[in-house]
Amino acid sequence: MTRRSFLRTSTVLATGAAAIAAGLAPLRKIGHYSSVEEFLQKQYKELSPAEMKVVLTRIEGEVERQYGIRPHVRDYKPMSGVQFVYALNLSRCVGCRKCVHACVAENNQSRNPEIQYIRVVKLPNDGSFDLESGDVNYTPKSVPEAGFFYMPIQCHQCHNPPCVTVCPVKATWQEADGITVIDYNWCIGCRYCEAACPYFARRFNFATPSIPKEQINPKMSYLGNRPRYKGVMEKCHFCIQRTREGRYPACVEVCPTGSRKFGNILDPDSEVSYILKNKRVFVLKEELGTHPRFFYYFDI
Amino acid sequence: METERKTQVVLAVLTMGFAALAINFVRVPARAGVEKRAPLILPGSLAIVPGTIRVSAAQLVASGGDASGLQCYACHDAKKPPEIRYDANHRVVLPKEHLDLIYGMRNCSECHTPDEGVKIEYNADGVVIIPDAHRNLAHMAHGRYLRNEDCFNCHVSTQLDHLHTPEGLVVGLDQATQLCAGCHGTQYRDWESGAHGRRNGYWKSSAGPTVRQECTSCHDPHAPAFTPLIPMPAPHSLHDPRRNPS
Numbered sequence: 123m124t125r126r127s128f129l130r131t132s133t134v135l136a137t138g139a140a141a142i143a144a145g146l147a148p149l150r151k152i153g154h155y156s157s158v159e160e161f162l163q164k165q166y167k168e169l170s171p172a173e174m175k176v177v178l179t180r181i182e183g184e185v186e187r188q189y190g191i192r193p194h195v196r197d198y199k200p201m202s203g204v205q206f207v208y209a210l211n212l213s214r215c216v217g218c219r220k221c222v223h224a225c226v227a228e229n230n231q232s233r234n235p236e237i238q239y240i241r242v243v244k245l246p247n248d249g250s251f252d253l254e255s256g257d258v259n260y261t262p263k264s265v266p267e268a269g270f271f272y273m274p275i276q277c278h279q280c281h282n283p284p285c286v287t288v289c290p291v292k293a294t295w296q297e298a299d300g301i302t303v304i305d306y307n308w309c310i311g312c313r314y315c316e317a318a319c320p321y322f323a324r325r326f327n328f329a330t331p332s333i334p335k336e337q338i339n340p341k342m343s344y345l346g347n348r349p350r351y352k353g354v355m356e357k358c359h360f361c362i363q364r365t366r367e368g369r370y371p372a373c374v375e376v377c378p379t380g381s382r383k384f385g386n387i388l389d390p391d392s393e394v395s396y397i398l399k400n401k402r403v404f405v406l407k408e409e410l411g412t413h414p415r416f417f418y419y420f421d422i
Numbered sequence: 423m424e425t426e427r428k429t430q431v432v433l434a435v436l437t438m439g440f441a442a443l444a445i446n447f448v449r450v451p452a453r454a455g456v457e458k459r460a461p462l463i464l465p466g467s468l469a470i471v472p473g474t475i476r477v478s479a480a481q482l483v484a485s486g487g488d489a490s491g492l493q494c495y496a497c498h499d500a501k502k503p504p505e506i507r508y509d510a511n512h513r514v515v516l517p518k519e520h521l522d523l524i525y526g527m528r529n530c531s532e533c534h535t536p537d538e539g540v541k542i543e544y545n546a547d548g549v550v551i552i553p554d555a556h557r558n559l560a561h562m563a564h565g566r567y568l569r570n571e572d573c574f575n576c577h578v579s580t581q582l583d584h585l586h587t588p589e590g591l592v593v594g595l596d597q598a599t600q601l602c603a604g605c606h607g608t609q610y611r612d613w614e615s616g617a618h619g620r621r622n623g624y625w626k627s628s629a630g631p632t633v634r635q636e637c638t639s640c641h642d643p644h645a646p647a648f649t650p651l652i653p654m655p656a657p658h659s660l661h662d663p664r665r666n667p668s
Contacts (some may be wrong), residue, residue: 201626211617221653238657258657308460368629370622378638379648380620392625393616401617421612 160184165292166305166345178344185342185349189333191339196350197297198366199301206360206415207300207394208385209403210274213421214381217242217265217272220239221373221382225276228361229347230339232331239325239358240276240323240373247271276373277302277358278406278414285315285324294355300307300415301360303345311353321414324357362383389413563645576601576643602637613637 131401158296169177178195184324186192222240232235243256247334256273266272283302286294292314293308316324330352342348346362361371374382385392395416397403401419578584578592587594589606603610612618620640624630637643655661 209617216648216651216653217653219656222657223654236658241657260653261656262653265653266650365625366498368624368626370625375622378640378651379621380618380635383616383621385616385625393621396615400615419617421618 127369143225147287156415159305163307165308167295170272172266173235174344181344181348186337189338189349190335190339191340193338193342195344196363196417197344198346198362200300200301201366202387203388205388206365207385207398208279208360208416209383209397209401210416211381211383211421212271212273212418214273215242215274216379217244217260217267217270218378220376220378221274223257224360224372224376225361227337228339228364229346230333230342230349230360232327232329232350233337234332235329237325237327237331237356238275239356240270241322242274244272247329251281266408273418275321275323275406276416277299277319278321278412278416279358279360281413281415284318284320284410288314288318288359290314292385297345299366300367301362303359303362304355304357305345306348306350306356309354311355313355315355320410321413324355326329326352327356329354563647564643596636598643599637602643 129280157180159176163177163229164173174197178197181195181381182193185195219242222238222242225231225239226237227235231239235323241258243252243253244260245253245370246266260267271290279300279302281296281300283296286296289295290312292305292311293310294302294411296302311326313326314320316326327350333351338346338349341363343366346359350356361369361373365371370383370384374384383393383397385394387394389399391396397419398417402422403417403419405414405417494629505510576585578586583595584592585595585598585601587601591600597614599610609618619637620635622633622635624632641648
């Protein structure tokens with residue numbers, strides 16, 4: 123090899139390597155891929171039980187590194203013979219927002235920027251039922267206020283979910299018990315589902331979520347309340363880590379007026395079965411054909 | 423012709439019938455506001471100790487705690503406070519004359535001890551000063567139009583820590599729900615099946631206990647309407663100055 127050819131070859135190689143490095147540089151800014159394993163992880167439904175175990179251990183490590191607390195992450199599976207249904211008594215709700223904040227605490231939602239799954243809409247009690255005239259930012263000294271009623275809105279866990287249809291990568295789907303879930307590791311953050319949801323139930327992590335260490339709920343589920351990444355969608359999942367163990371969701375537990383009802387619609391003795399049989403029930407935006415599993419009812 | 427007459431007769435009868443109805447409607451006087459305080463429970467059905475009940479706790483509250491109407495001074499000297507005696511179980515020994523009085527039916531030793539030396543205080547006019555702790559014995563706000571302000575509608579008059587249902591069943595305070603059901607049947611039905619009131623714990627009974635909250639877990643039986651709550655903070659956006667002052 124002559125000196126000339128050596129210099130030429132090495133210059134070309136160095137330039138090429140630099141060009142490739144420069145081309146790949148944006149990849150370094152992808153925040154949440156902490157490892158090759160995470161980058162190469164399969165979609166939730168394709169993971170074998172052994173692979174899932176590895177994934178859960180890895181996520182526990184990630185959470186511990188980020189938040190300084192060792193969580194217990196599990197993959198809760200749907201129970202057989204269970205279809206979840208939610209009912210909310212509009213005659214009783216006083217709009218105290220305790221459900222909103224119990225949900226945030228249970229489900230490790232980002233505190234800053236703030237992400238909340240439940241919005242409580244204050245509506246004038248004039249018979250118009252006009253959601254456009256609703257107010258979610260009400261701050262009176264005490265609730266309820268005369269002349270208004272309150273309508274909490276969260277994910278309706280539709281039987282025919284438009285958000286699932288539009289997802290281009292199948293990162294969100296409906297489980298056997300009716301809960302629509304998101305694989306946070308598979309979501310690409312295109313926000314199509316947010317646009318498709320007629321109830322504004324989906325939230326997007328525009329920034330890296332921040333949760334104080336002492337406020338982390340260490341009992342986590344893969345499809346539920348484990349901390350989310352920047353750039354992924356999230357939404358209410360009926361507290362999958364509680365309800366798939368047979369417990370009530372956090373919002374039901376905390377409601378001081380007993381407005382919130384939850385249970386298995388396939389069980390004829392459950393409270394939701396009674397409500398659907400005996401109460402005046404309606405669903406929001408019925409005309410869209412989404413068939414929500416979330417019902418509103420009255421005491422009359 | 424025959425048919426025509428028949429029709430006329432039928433029409434005439436109908437017209438008269440309607441006219442009579444109309445007159446009846448006009449003659450019935452319109453209801454003016456709330457009529458009368460109807461007793462919720464028939465007076466005869468209550469086992470009130472026969473005696474000399476002069477004033478009910480509700481009347482006492484209505485008078486602003488003024489005990490002057492109690493006529494204590496008919497027997498007592500305003501300047502000479504009576505002595506309070508206790509038995510072996512530290513229960514106040516009540517004079518026979520007081521057995522029928524409201525305060526006489528409470529177990530005073532729940533709060534007072536024998537060696538405490540309860541003193542009755544009098545104001546400048548010689549009127550007994552009722553302590554604050556005694557005033558809220560019954561802050562009654564149960565039912566509209568103050569129709570349900572009589573203690574013995576619910577409490578057994580001889581044992582205030584027991585309740586009697588409209589059917590005459592005597593139950594403890596922890597079984598108040600049975601008593602509530604006597605009047606609030608629809609709510610009780612909804613509560614039984616889970617549509618009314620809180621349920622905590624497990625929706626799946628095979629996984630763990632479902633805790634049914636009783637009526638009195640959420641409602642104050644003396645003032646069952648919910649008091650207003652302070653709402654939790656409203657949501658704020660990413661650029662809200664409250665969260666990001668910079």
